Amino acid sequence: MEKIDLHVHSTASDGSYSPEELVALAKTQSLSAIAITDHDTVSGFAQAQEQGKLMGIEVVPGIEISTKYGGPIHILGYYIDVNSEKLKPVLNWVVHDRDERNRKMAEKMAADGIPVNYDKMRERFGEVIGRPHFARILVELGLARNTRDAFDRYVEKGQKYYLPRNFLSIERSVEIIREAGGIPVLAHPFQYKLDDNGLREIIEHCMEYGLMGIECRYSGYTPEQSGYLEALAEEYGLLKTGGSDFHGISKPDIRLGDGKGGLEVPYEFLEKMRNTALTRKNLPK
């Protein structure tokens, strides 16, 4: 069976591998396709695609947008036009909002003598910066043992250096992915601690705005959990997707293509999604 991974983060957001390195790693893992799904940016795609052509790996353009609907909900978008003029201002807003929040977090730390400089962070990490990057610095400074410890004691909600940020609404997130020619997918549905009714409510609500798929296979999900999600997708006539949510060192228990062990994403998921994307692009909007 051809192995694929449709949920992967690069250094363009909070992953530790560059887009090129991800493609090379995919090659060593014998994957035939990966989707780059960075938080709030598509800036890693071009390099990954280029490298994919060189190495014979199919690279799918993607994104993961963080939203709130009650609690946090993530929406994946596949086959978006990465140069979409509609998408740009929306992502710029998100990045600008992150920037303002992050700068204040850095200032708060600096005021307590923690040597954190936000301009330097921007130089080092690029435009999409979040709490995982602060965690990495705290670990490097020897102020935390690992990412988890840094969150628990410094940047988790309720801790001294946590500051909230704003989110794109779930409705707008789904819509903007559609407007950019993409396929909106509900990410990792078991991460939200919802019961069957709660999950259905979100799916049905998102479908009103154009949701087209559910992430059914994910790191750590049991075959029973995936089976349940796949049945839900079929019931609602939605596409099925799957991926590991590989981040490299910041989520060390997750491996590309294999998740926490035994992750299998059928190539057929990708084929169906690709066909749907192509059909949509050929239709008048």
Ligand code: AMP
């Ligand atoms: P931000 O968008 O800057 O608020 O950061 C949110 C990101 O931090 C999420 O995408 C998670 O990947 C990560 N995160 C949130 N809570 C934790 C935690 N307790 N431990 C490790 N990573 C976390």
Ligand code: FE
């Ligand atoms: Fe992340």
Ligand code: FE
């Ligand atoms: Fe996510």
Ligand code: ZN
């Ligand atoms: Zn993710």
